Amino acid sequence: MKVQHKADIAKNGQAAKSDKPLKTERIKGAEAVVKCLIAEGIKTIYGYPGGAIMPTYDAMYHYQDELQHILARHEQGAIHAAEGHARVTRETAACIATSGPGALNLATGIADAYLDSVPLVCITGQVFSGVLGTDAFQETDVIGCTMSITKWNYQITKPEEIPSVFAKAFYIANTGRPGPVVIDITKDAQNGLLDFHYEKMTNIRTYHPRLKAKKSALEKAAELINKAKKPFILAGHGIQIARAEKVFTAFIEKTGIPIGCTIHGLGTIPNDHKLHTGMLGMHGNYGPNIKTNECDVLIAIGMRFDDRVTGNLEKYAKQATVIHIEIDPSEVNKNVFAHVPIIADAKDALTQLLPMVKKRKHTKWLAEFRAADKIEYEKVIKRDCGPSPEGEIRMGQVMKEVSDQTKGQAIVATDVGQHQMIAARYYKYNTTNSWVSSGGAGTMGYGLPAAFGAKFADPKREVICVCGDGGFQMTIQELGLCAQWNVGVKILLLDNNFLGMVRQWQQLFFDRRYSSVELVNPNFVMIAEGFGVKAKEVSDPKKLKQAIKEMLAHDGPYLLHVRVEKEENVFPMVPSGAGIGDIRLE
Amino acid sequence: MQKEYTISVFSEDMVGLLSRIVTVFTRRHINIESLVTSESSMKGIYRFIVVVTVNEAMVEHLVKQIEKQVDVLKAFHYENDEIVYQEVALYKVPTAIFLKGNHVETVVRAHNARILDIEEDYIVIEKTGHKSQTEALLRELEQIGIYEFTRSGRVAISKHHEPLNQYLKEVEAEVAQ
Ligand SMILES: Cc1ncc(C[n+]2csc(CCOP(=O)(O)OP(=O)(O)O)c2C)c(N)n1
Numbered sequence: 001m002k003v004q005h006k007a008d009i010a011k012n013g014q015a016a017k018s019d020k021p022l023k024t025e026r027i028k029g030a031e032a033v034v035k036c037l038i039a040e041g042i043k044t045i046y047g048y049p050g051g052a053i054m055p056t057y058d059a060m061y062h063y064q065d066e067l068q069h070i071l072a073r074h075e076q077g078a079i080h081a082a083e084g085h086a087r088v089t090r091e092t093a094a095c096i097a098t099s100g101p102g103a104l105n106l107a108t109g110i111a112d113a114y115l116d117s118v119p120l121v122c123i124t125g126q127v128f129s130g131v132l133g134t135d136a137f138q139e140t141d142v143i144g145c146t147m148s149i150t151k152w153n154y155q156i157t158k159p160e161e162i163p164s165v166f167a168k169a170f171y172i173a174n175t176g177r178p179g180p181v182v183i184d185i186t187k188d189a190q191n192g193l194l195d196f197h198y199e200k201m202t203n204i205r206t207y208h209p210r211l212k213a214k215k216s217a218l219e220k221a222a223e224l225i226n227k228a229k230k231p232f233i234l235a236g237h238g239i240q241i242a243r244a245e246k247v248f249t250a251f252i253e254k255t256g257i258p259i260g261c262t263i264h265g266l267g268t269i270p271n272d273h274k275l276h277t278g279m280l281g282m283h284g285n286y287g288p289n290i291k292t293n294e295c296d297v298l299i300a301i302g303m304r305f306d307d308r309v310t311g312n313l314e315k316y317a318k319q320a321t322v323i324h325i326e327i328d329p330s331e332v333n334k335n336v337f338a339h340v341p342i343i344a345d346a347k348d349a350l351t352q353l354l355p356m357v358k359k360r361k362h363t364k365w366l367a368e369f370r371a372a373d374k375i376e377y378e379k380v381i382k383r384d385c386g387p388s389p390e391g392e393i394r395m396g397q398v399m400k401e402v403s404d405q406t407k408g409q410a411i412v413a414t415d416v417g418q419h420q421m422i423a424a425r426y427y428k429y430n431t432t433n434s435w436v437s438s439g440g441a442g443t444m445g446y447g448l449p450a451a452f453g454a455k456f457a458d459p460k461r462e463v464i465c466v467c468g469d470g471g472f473q474m475t476i477q478e479l480g481l482c483a484q485w486n487v488g489v490k491i492l493l494l495d496n497n498f499l500g501m502v503r504q505w506q507q508l509f510f511d512r513r514y515s516s517v518e519l520v521n522p523n524f525v526m527i528a529e530g531f532g533v534k535a536k537e538v539s540d541p542k543k544l545k546q547a548i549k550e551m552l553a554h555d556g557p558y559l560l561h562v563r564v565e566k567e568e569n570v571f572p573m574v575p576s577g578a579g580i581g582d583i584r585l586e
Numbered sequence: 587m588q589k590e591y592t593i594s595v596f597s598e599d600m601v602g603l604l605s606r607i608v609t610v611f612t613r614r615h616i617n618i619e620s621l622v623t624s625e626s627s628m629k630g631i632y633r634f635i636v637v638v639t640v641n642e643a644m645v646e647h648l649v650k651q652i653e654k655q656v657d658v659l660k661a662f663h664y665e666n667d668e669i670v671y672q673e674v675a676l677y678k679v680p681t682a683i684f685l686k687g688n689h690v691e692t693v694v695r696a697h698n699a700r701i702l703d704i705e706e707d708y709i710v711i712e713k714t715g716h717k718s719q720t721e722a723l724l725r726e727l728e729q730i731g732i733y734e735f736t737r738s739g740r741v742a743i744s745k746h747h748e749p750l751n752q753y754l755k756e757v758e759a760e761v762a763q
Contacts (some may be wrong), residue, residue, distance in 0.1 A: 208757055330651050
């Protein structure tokens with residue numbers, strides 16, 4: 001393959017047309033990077049400096065009023081903060097790191113953003129182009145390393161490539177199915193001069209992200225929906241990404257179809273909406289799981305039938321006719337066959353479908369879900385939301401209490417493990433863009449920095465960070481971020497002294513052989529205070545309510561260290577390999 | 587059912603795109619039987635031709651994953667009866683065997699092969715055809731004596747009329763909508 005003509009890249013993608021004469025200014029590549037970010041509306045960038053990115057940091061010094069840099073304590077912290085930022089604003093967020101170890105410390109977050117469709121532009125410094133491929137100091141093949149975890153990536157070696165590559169990167173990150181892009185930029189490209197001129201990109205000839213729904217498919221779907229006796233909707237992340245909550249609500253209220261949501265679909269409609277039946281999947285609610293296997297028409301919207309949702313595919317919704325509305329064609333027919341595939345943006349598809357469907361009610365069918373809810377309440381929920389017989393606090397109790405006190409209006413950012421599932425189950429999500437969590441990748445260490453990014457981006461909203469004692473220690477250093485910027489993240493540390501989720505599996509599937517899951521923990525309150533974050537410990541269920549009240553009343557970041565029941569298990573549970581119909585309640 | 591499929595990919599000419607495409611296969615532990623890259627008849631558009639043996643659901647999945655790459659314009663997959671395809675093989679044999687009667691010459695003629703180069707100690711034979719045909723010649727030459735053998739990847743052209751142009755028209759219509 002012949003070497004690419006780098007200047008061609010601008011031609012491959014087209015910039016927006018403008019009649020104004022082309023005005024350029026001669027500036028350094030590093031300054032151009034900053035100007036591109038500003039032109040794309042980036043006001044905050046999360047990052048960590050180092051040798052190969054120093055020219056850009058120097059350029060940022062001159063633009064501090066327009067572009068604020070947030071120095072995390074670890075690059076992983078920086079990228080998760082950017083993810084939190086993007087998750088609640090639905091706008092592209094940016095992060096920046098140096099070459100080699102700096103870039104590789106971003107990798108976990110890049111993979112995380114890729115799996116959860118989070119729009120990010122990640123900038124990494126690179127060694128001088130003349131020494132590329134020679135194992136120069138802090139050289140790693142960032143493009144090679146991030147190839148399979150980015151929507152797109154590109155290495156800039158010449159300053160004149162900067163504007164068109166940035167325009168392309170921003171266009172790709174937040175169109176179609178959003179995702180992370182990486183721009184690796186050599187030090188000489190940052191130092192060199194170019195004639196700078198910036199135009200946003202509006203079209204790439206090989207990339208057609210806004211596919212319109214096909215009329216024939218919509219007609220087929222409408223007919224199925226109008227005739228269905230037991231229709232059921234699976235609401236995924238794609239609805240909120242498309243900002244389609246309103247038309248979605250109109251659609252379900254007209255058709256009367258009950259909905260279950262995926263974990264990232266939490267908050268699509270308020271939890272207490274009469275058609276909301278709960279969460280799908282491994283630790284989801286009983287009703288939506290078993291009813292998926294009883295419905296006649298299954299309408300999946302903006303979701304990808306992840307294995308945590310479907311369980312064993314051989315036993316998943318075999319009876320149902322499946323309508324799949326999804327923007328990423330490669331997700332259709334990947335795991336579950338779609339009888340009617342609708343490849344489109346959720347908002348576009350639902351807007352077109354709305355006038356085609358009949359007003360209906362499914363009272364009896366909905367009552368079946370409510371009957372299932374009762375069973376789950378008696379067997380699981382009632383127990384989970386009270387203290388243990390030994391008088392210990394339970395995680396469910398904490399989440400219910402904080403949900404009540406915040407009226408389900410807060411943003412909940414979680415880490416990964418049992419507490420994450422409990423946070424998904426027992427917080428009542430009443431507003432959209434409120435769930436910030438690592439779903440596809442299940443990245444421990446995500447919670448605290450993502451909560452910081454969410455609160456930084458949307459300071460008016462209450463942000464509750466729910467962590468386990470394991471994951472919290474993976475990015476505990478970002479307490480420093482919260483303290484430095486006085487960003488009032490409220491951290492609920494649910495401490496069971498175990499890597500709880502792994503312990504649960506060891507208990508259930510490995511005959512209680514607890515292999516390396518018990519933690520020897522530090523004094524968390526002291527650590528938080530050391531960082532300058534106010535903290536308190538609570539272990540008495542009777543004092544929980546007051547402790548949460550104090551936490552919420554505090555102006556600034558706060559850590560509430562809650563000692564919870566040590567060997568609590570999360571139920572319901574679809575054991576891995578089982579069908580969703582075999583969901584266990586105990 | 588597993589079958590031989592030829593996947594034809596049209597893309598921008600971008601550094602690194604080959605790796606992105608190959609990763610789609612390696613992630614799933616699928617062996618690439620042949621891979622050829624070349625220009626296409628459209629200016630600036632590059633072409634990859636990949637041969638794999640998989641089932642139909644998998645080939646459809648692979649094609650979608652390839653198309654998901656931002657710099658890929660379009661990918662198509664074909665069964666063998668939907669394409670015209672060829673491979674080229676080169677065989678290096680000792681010149682001495684030609685001197686022992688006309689057996690080798692008969693073999694070369696019978697296989698529609700041709701002689702590319704004659705040196706004092708070796709001769710290079712070229713044969714174009716399907717894999718089974720280049721292989722058949724290899725088997726015969728092996729019995730006589732052979733120094734070296736190499737075969738190219740598959741080049742293929744679909745029998746359908748210009749699927750890429752048709753696709754481009756559809757896209758244009760959609761963008762115009
Ligand atoms: C980076 C990373 N390493 C390992 C895991 C595997 N893992 C999933 S949940 C879990 C336990 C989490 O323990 P903790 O943070 O204490 O939360 P809990 O489950 O007790 O609520 C582990 C180790 C992971 N998801 N991410």
